[in-house]
Amino acid sequence: MKLKRTHTCGELSAKNTGSSVILNGWVETRRDHGGLVFVDLRDRYGKTQVVFSTERNKDLHEKVNQLKLEYVIAVKGKVEPRPEGTVNPKLATGEIEINAEELEILNEAKTTPFEISDSITSATELRLKYRYLDIRRPSVQRILIQRSEIIKALRDYYGANGFVDVETPFLVKSTPGGARNYLVPSRLNHGSFYALPESPQIYKQLLMLAGLDKYYQIVKCLRDEDLRADRQPEFTQLDVEMSFVDIDDVIKTTEGAVAEVFRKSLGIKLELPLQRMEYSEAMSKYGSDKPDLRFGMQLVDLGDIVKKSSFKVFSDALSNGGAVKGIKVESAAGGFSRKNLDDLNVLVQGVGAKGVLWIKYEENDINSPAKKFLTPEEIAGFQQKFNAKKDDLVLIIAGPLKITNLALGQLRLHIANKLNLIKKGEFKLCWVVEFPLFEYSEEEKKLVSSHHPFTSPKVEDMPLLDTEPAKVRARAYDLVLNGVELGGGSIRIHRQDMQKKIFSLLGISDEEAKEKFGFLLEAFEYGAPPHGGIALGIDRFVMLLTGAESIRDVIAFPKTAKAVCLMTNAPSPVTKKQLDELGIAVKEKE
RNA sequence: GGGGGCGUAGAUCAAUUGGUUAGAUCACCAGACUGUCGAUCUGGAAGUUGCGGGUUCGAUUCCCGUCGCCCUCGCCA
Numbered sequence: 001m002k003l004k005r006t007h008t009c010g011e012l013s014a015k016n017t018g019s020s021v022i023l024n025g026w027v028e029t030r031r032d033h034g035g036l037v038f039v040d041l042r043d044r045y046g047k048t049q050v051v052f053s054t055e056r057n058k059d060l061h062e063k064v065n066q067l068k069l070e071y072v073i074a075v076k077g078k079v080e081p082r083p084e085g086t087v088n089p090k091l092a093t094g095e096i097e098i099n100a101e102e103l104e105i106l107n108e109a110k111t112t113p114f115e116i117s118d119s120i121t122s123a124t125e126l127r128l129k130y131r132y133l134d135i136r137r138p139s140v141q142r143i144l145i146q147r148s149e150i151i152k153a154l155r156d157y158y159g160a161n162g163f164v165d166v167e168t169p170f171l172v173k174s175t176p177g178g179a180r181n182y183l184v185p186s187r188l189n190h191g192s193f194y195a196l197p198e199s200p201q202i203y204k205q206l207l208m209l210a211g212l213d214k215y216y217q218i219v220k221c222l223r224d225e226d227l228r229a230d231r232q233p234e235f236t237q238l239d240v241e242m243s244f245v246d247i248d249d250v251i252k253t254t255e256g257a258v259a260e261v262f263r264k265s266l267g268i269k270l271e272l273p274l275q276r277m278e279y280s281e282a283m284s285k286y287g288s289d290k291p292d293l294r295f296g297m298q299l300v301d302l303g304d305i306v307k308k309s310s311f312k313v314f315s316d317a318l319s320n321g322g323a324v325k326g327i328k329v330e331s332a333a334g335g336f337s338r339k340n341l342d343d344l345n346v347l348v349q350g351v352g353a354k355g356v357l358w359i360k361y362e363e364n365d366i367n368s369p370a371k372k373f374l375t376p377e378e379i380a381g382f383q384q385k386f387n388a389k390k391d392d393l394v395l396i397i398a399g400p401l402k403i404t405n406l407a408l409g410q411l412r413l414h415i416a417n418k419l420n421l422i423k424k425g426e427f428k429l430c431w432v433v434e435f436p437l438f439e440y441s442e443e444e445k446k447l448v449s450s451h452h453p454f455t456s457p458k459v460e461d462m463p464l465l466d467t468e469p470a471k472v473r474a475r476a477y478d479l480v481l482n483g484v485e486l487g488g489g490s491i492r493i494h495r496q497d498m499q500k501k502i503f504s505l506l507g508i509s510d511e512e513a514k515e516k517f518g519f520l521l522e523a524f525e526y527g528a529p530p531h532g533g534i535a536l537g538i539d540r541f542v543m544l545l546t547g548a549e550s551i552r553d554v555i556a557f558p559k560t561a562k563a564v565c566l567m568t569n570a571p572s573p574v575t576k577k578q579l580d581e582l583g584i585a586v587k588e589k590e
Numbered sequence: 591g592g593g594g595g596c597g598u599a600g601a602u603c604a605a606u607u608g609g610u611u612a613g614a615u616c617a618c619c620a621g622a623c624u625g626u627c628g629a630u631c632u633g634g635a636a637g638u639u640g641c642g643g644g645u646u647c648g649a650u651u652c653c654c655g656u657c658g659c660c661c662u663c664g665c666c667a
Contacts, residue, residue: 029627036624049627069617086625094627111618114601119628120616122601125659178667198666225666350593350663452667506667550660561660 003074003104010046014095016079023048023098024106026136027071028116037064041075041098044141049088049097050075056099063103070109070116070136076102124552128566131557143554146265147542151218153264154238154538157257163216163240168203170196170220175516178452179223182233190583196222199535202520204241205454205492208531209523216240218538226561229550230484230540233563237487241533247475247491250532251276251431254479254489258429258536265545268427274479278434283402287409289435292483293428295421299325299408302396305381311373313357317398325404326396328386329415333360333367333393347414348397353407357396361388413483424547429481437461437474438505446507451476453502454520455490456532469505479536481544489534496524 005024012021025043035054040047052064067073077098088094113130114122118139121127127134134140159165174181174195181195197203199221207215217239224233238257242250252273259270275293282291285298302324306314314324329336336358345355359368359382366379374382386394395411397404416422437457438447449455451474457465461472476490493499499521503513513521542554552558559565579586 029629031626031629032623033626033629034623036626038626038629040627047627051625053624055624083625086627088627091627111600115617117616117628120602123597123659125597126601128659176667180666201667223666226664228666229661231666449667455667560658562658564658566659 001074001104001106003076003102005074008045009041009043009048010092012048012079012093012096012098014081017081017096019079020076020101021079021098022074022076023050024074025072026109026116027067027069027073030067030069037067039064039067039073039075041073042138044145046092048093049082049091050077050100051097052100052103057101060100060103063105064100066105068109068111070112071105072107072109074102074104074106075100124560125566128552128558128560131567135556140553143542143546143548144556146546147538147554150261150265150542150545151538153261154218154257157260158216158240161214161253161256163214164212165217166207166212166215168197168200168217168219172197172203175202177449179225182222182224185582185584187582198223199237200239201452201454202517204239204533205520205531206523208241208243209526209528211243211529213243214241215533224563227559227563230543232539232551232555232558234559235551235555236538238536238538239533240489240535241531243529243531245491245530245532247433247477247532250489250491250534251477254534254536258479261541261545262427270429275430276433277430279432279436280434282432283405287405287407287412288483289432290478290480290483290485291430291432292413292416292422293430294423294426294482295416297327297329297412297416297421299327299405299412300385301325302382302385305378305385309374309378311370313354313370313373313398317400317404320400322399323401323404324396324398325408326382326386326394327408327412327415328388329393329395329419330389331391332415332419333362333391335419336360336393344395344411344414347410348407351406351410352403353397353399355397356407356411357398359388359394359396361390361392361394363390427482427544429479432478432480433476434458435474435476435478436470437472437476438469440470447505449502449506450474451488451490453506453508454492454499456493456498457502465501465505475532477534479534481541484540484544485537486541486544487534487536489532491530491532494524494528494530496521499524 003022003024006022009023009025023041025041028040028042028047031038037052039050039052041050052060054061075098077100079096080099082095082097112133114120114126114133116133116136118137135144171184171194174183174193179198181198184194184196186192186194200217200219204215219237219239220234221237222234225231227233240254242253255272255274259272262268262270277291279289282289285291287299303318306324307318309315317324341356341358348356357368357370359366359370382388382394386392388394397407435450437450437455439450441448447469456475458473458475464472474490476488478488479486493502500513539551539554542548543551546554548554557565557567564570
């Protein structure tokens with residue numbers, strides 16, 4: 001390589017006029033006018049127009065004619081102002097151009113399987129197969145660069161605040177509960193397997209026991225579960241743990257970190273402290289434990305209006321201990337056809353509700369399939385409760401409280417999306433607190449941890465552990481951004497007696513607890529400090545901050561919905577020799 | 591594992607009620623052109639309509655199966 005760059009393709013301006021420069025980069029476009037050829041040269045930093053002119057440099061012309069898209073070249077030339085009327089305001093370097101004097105072709109390129117351009121989006125399949133070409137697109141690079149800046153901001157913040165970055169193992173013990181582990185066979189111990197960590201949870205607690213006081217790590221977590229638009233089998237967490245703290249300490253530290261990211265990455269100043277909402281309020285007003293606060297449409301309880309209703313849908317729900325609740329969609333009655341409303345039924349039936357009842361408000365009257373079942377008092381009561389006006393649409397669900405909340409929560413999100421009620425570029429953060437410590441699992445017919453079994457109950461609720469464990473609240477907190485769970489954490493149990501008690505409530509026997517978590521229980525006997533922490537999903541955070549639509553867009557080399565890497569074709573079968581060394585035989589597919 | 595959507599040239603898309611030689615744009619190839627920046631102009635090449643089967647005189651179109659990708663439910667302490 002004779003011509004090594006003196007500048008990048010994004011930095012030259014009128015100030016550099018007259019200087020001789022060398023640029024390296026990829027040929028993005030070539031506009032051939034015969035005796036005059038324009039090449040847009042691209043690198044990570046931008047684009048610069050290079051002009052090849054036969055008049056000024058005849059010898060170059062043969063070489064210039066060889067140039068094709070995505071060739072890698074080096075150009076030496078003079079920075080010149082563009083002639084009047086040819087300045088390109090869309091380009092940062094649009095005031096100038098390079099008048100080429102020398103050209104070195106560093107490498108040729110086959111025709112790419114898709115255009116390297118931000119204006120055309122190819123099929124995901126192709127983008128993932130040729131991800132290195134996809135990443136050449138400036139919009140993809142921008143996201144990865146922003147991700148890098150966000151991670152640097154976090155490292156700077158936690159470093160400056162005295163946190164120690166400790167690496168925890170990747171070959172760990174498989175533990176029950178929670179996400180399915182990826183397993184790694186042990187060559188030296190046939191029949192035994194390591195697990196890849198679904199999170200470094202236990203290690204960070206042990207680091208507190210070890211006296212490290214403040215720990216953080218930006219680390220991959222691996223979960224062998226099904227994928228989604230916001231879920232990949234390997235993802236990155238900001239993992240934090242602190243000693244001698246309570247909820248407020250963890251929340252305050254985390255808010256500082258999040259604010260720092262917003263400031264450095266988007267130039268947005270967050271109002272601190274962030275809003276906190278109790279789990280029960282989130283469920284009752286938003287029908288979700290991760291409420292999207294960018295729009296209203298809160299759930300309204302109609303129980304007192306319909307408590308004497310003769311309408312069976314309402315009376316049955318209430319007499320069975322359930323609820324009747326609704327949401328108001330302003331000025332939407334005209335926009336919902338009979339078919340649209342029927343489609344809403346499908347949506348709510350997905351979460352177990354029977355169906356949606358709708359009321360359209362007209363001039364001094366209502367239109368609703370339930371009209372004939374409602375008394376004038378009830379109709380007036382609804383109107384008043386919702387403050388409903390002409391052309392408003394009210395959607396009502398009746399049934400068990402949990403299902404009613406969930407169904408209305410789903411409706412709320414669905415309608416906000418459909419009607420574009422969510423402003424782009426807005427960020428609404430909140431903490432959700434006071435989670436129940438346990439949930440009843442219908443499937444397993446027993447209590448399970450809402451968060452994880454190391455979560456400490458609220459001190460004032462501890463007496464309830466023996467009487468009404470389902471009512472015990474946890475010292476846990478989730479951070480929610482725009483209706484997405486960014487992360488969560490808790491104050492942990494640090495006493496062995498409490499931990500044993502929780503295990504027993506969860507139906508984990510002493511033997512089982514000893515077998516699975518014996519090392520942790522033993523550790524608690526050696527002076528465990530009170531401690532707590534949090535983990536934030538970096539990929540989701542970056543996704544929200546960059547406006548990316550999928551978690552794949554913020555991961556350099558992501559996997560498909562079947563957890564396949566289309567670029568390398570992982571996972572793939574291995575040789576018999578490899579399997580023999582591991583003492584593993586693969587079952588034939590049935 | 592369940593539900594839904596998509597699959598046509600290298601890429602992005604089109605193709606009437608099932609109808610004759612499957613089109614357009616970009617990219618590609620050849621040529622023209624000294625001020626373009628989505629360059630323009632002339633010409634050219636490019637297709638197992640994902641794959642397999644079925645219905646039919648005839649299937650890109652309808653049916654069944656299958657594969658891949660996407661969304662979603664379950665799942666993700």
